[in-house]
Amino acid sequence: MQASADVNQRIARIAAHLNPPTNNLQMEGSSNLRWENCRAKGGSPGFKVAILGAAGGIGQPLAMLMKMNPLVSLLHLYDVVNTPGVTADISHMDTGAVVRGFLGQQQLEDALTGMDLVIIPAGVPRKPGMTRDDLFNINAGIVRTLCEGISKCCPKATVNLISNPVNSTVPIAAEVFKKAGTYDPRRLLGVTMLDVVRANTFVAEVLGLDPRDVDVPVVGGHAGVTILPLLSQVKPPCSFTQEETEYLTSRIQNGGTEVVEAKAGAGSATLSMAYAAVKFADACLHALRGDAGVIECAFVSSQVTELPFFASRVRLGRNGVEEIYPLGPLNEYERVGLEKAKKELAGSIEKGISFVGK
Numbered sequence: 001m002q003a004s005a006d007v008n009q010r011i012a013r014i015a016a017h018l019n020p021p022t023n024n025l026q027m028e029g030s031s032n033l034r035w036e037n038c039r040a041k042g043g044s045p046g047f048k049v050a051i052l053g054a055a056g057g058i059g060q061p062l063a064m065l066m067k068m069n070p071l072v073s074l075l076h077l078y079d080v081v082n083t084p085g086v087t088a089d090i091s092h093m094d095t096g097a098v099v100r101g102f103l104g105q106q107q108l109e110d111a112l113t114g115m116d117l118v119i120i121p122a123g124v125p126r127k128p129g130m131t132r133d134d135l136f137n138i139n140a141g142i143v144r145t146l147c148e149g150i151s152k153c154c155p156k157a158t159v160n161l162i163s164n165p166v167n168s169t170v171p172i173a174a175e176v177f178k179k180a181g182t183y184d185p186r187r188l189l190g191v192t193m194l195d196v197v198r199a200n201t202f203v204a205e206v207l208g209l210d211p212r213d214v215d216v217p218v219v220g221g222h223a224g225v226t227i228l229p230l231l232s233q234v235k236p237p238c239s240f241t242q243e244e245t246e247y248l249t250s251r252i253q254n255g256g257t258e259v260v261e262a263k264a265g266a267g268s269a270t271l272s273m274a275y276a277a278v279k280f281a282d283a284c285l286h287a288l289r290g291d292a293g294v295i296e297c298a299f300v301s302s303q304v305t306e307l308p309f310f311a312s313r314v315r316l317g318r319n320g321v322e323e324i325y326p327l328g329p330l331n332e333y334e335r336v337g338l339e340k341a342k343k344e345l346a347g348s349i350e351k352g353i354s355f356v357g358k
């Protein structure tokens, strides 16, 4: 009798390990916490991260890369479709983070409760011929709902907002948080890292360098002329001909469209974006951990210009954005670009703010 009880217990333990994602998806919020308890004992200390839109083109590779991040102990994958499959798949990776899936609006609060960092790639992507602003009508409402959840369930979380149009979705998020009385401008960051990643790549190609050795500040916003690479401030110090400057500025500003056209209706950048999102999220987690000297470009609440939001280099710390750096000396080409960028940005920011005011 004792032997068969032991065998039964062992089978139950193995079953609990074999079925974590399914159990987990079905049992969130219920009393069946057996699998969770099992994993919690072996869990490593680290940050709790949620991805909203985790089953999408960006969400899936982003989830995979975050599962590989040693700073993450708990990874919540939320979407309105397909999270059971994505969660089951990613949970088999033998890395430290525990993965849980959450499906549909009724599980949003469970997905968000207790999170340190929330990354949002939820929403529709562009097709050829569209601008990012053409996504506003659908994505504005999605971002508003998700941010209402954040206000309620993890108001102190750092938010990395990817959903387009970033120039408007960040102001939307700010307004939602203000309404809820939870707004901390230091913790709301629009992700413009893909512009920096592209700028580093394209500049390195022109200079014949390894892109890992190149650092290009990209300021302004995340759409067309609002994407302003500061080629006069590239590291290592270098100079460009006028022709090179115009080619590089245009290629960086239109990098997203280049991918949208190449994908010919199948969406926009997903893999390079997941890479950029993880690079940025990793910087945020290092800063949250207390590492010094974490400096990245992001679209944030800012006084660098007269606009209420602007992308520029920021120093990240335990509380999110701890210092925003001035733009530094600009050349004439960049000064003209800055004026164009500000003009377009002003309208996009206002559109986001008034959406929540409606």
Ligand SMILES: NC(=O)c1ccc[n+]([C@@H]2O[C@H](COP(=O)([O-])OP(=O)(O)OC[C@H]3O[C@@H](n4cnc5c(N)ncnc54)[C@H](O)[C@@H]3O)[C@@H](O)[C@H]2O)c1
Residues within 6 Å of the ligand: 052, 053, 054, 055, 056, 057, 058, 059, 078, 079, 080, 081, 121, 122, 123, 124, 125, 126, 135, 139, 142, 145, 146, 161, 162, 163, 164, 165, 166, 191, 192, 193, 194, 195, 222, 267, 268, 269, 270, 273
């Ligand atoms: N900031 C940037 O640099 C950058 C770069 C690339 C793409 N984007 C933007 O990211 C967004 C996502 O792009 P994608 O290629 O992953 O699109 P996608 O369509 O492949 O994936 C989007 C995911 O969001 C989910 N979703 C929709 N409504 C939701 C809701 N209410 N709650 C949770 N999830 C929801 C969808 O089910 C889908 O799985 C787009 O708006 C795109 O323009 C931004």
Ligand SMILES: O=C(O)C[C@H](O)C(=O)O
Residues within 6 Å of the ligand: 125, 126, 132, 164, 194, 222, 255, 256, 257, 259, 260, 268, 269
């Ligand atoms: O271009 C897009 O629509 C997606 C994203 O903003 C990008 O820059 O790739």
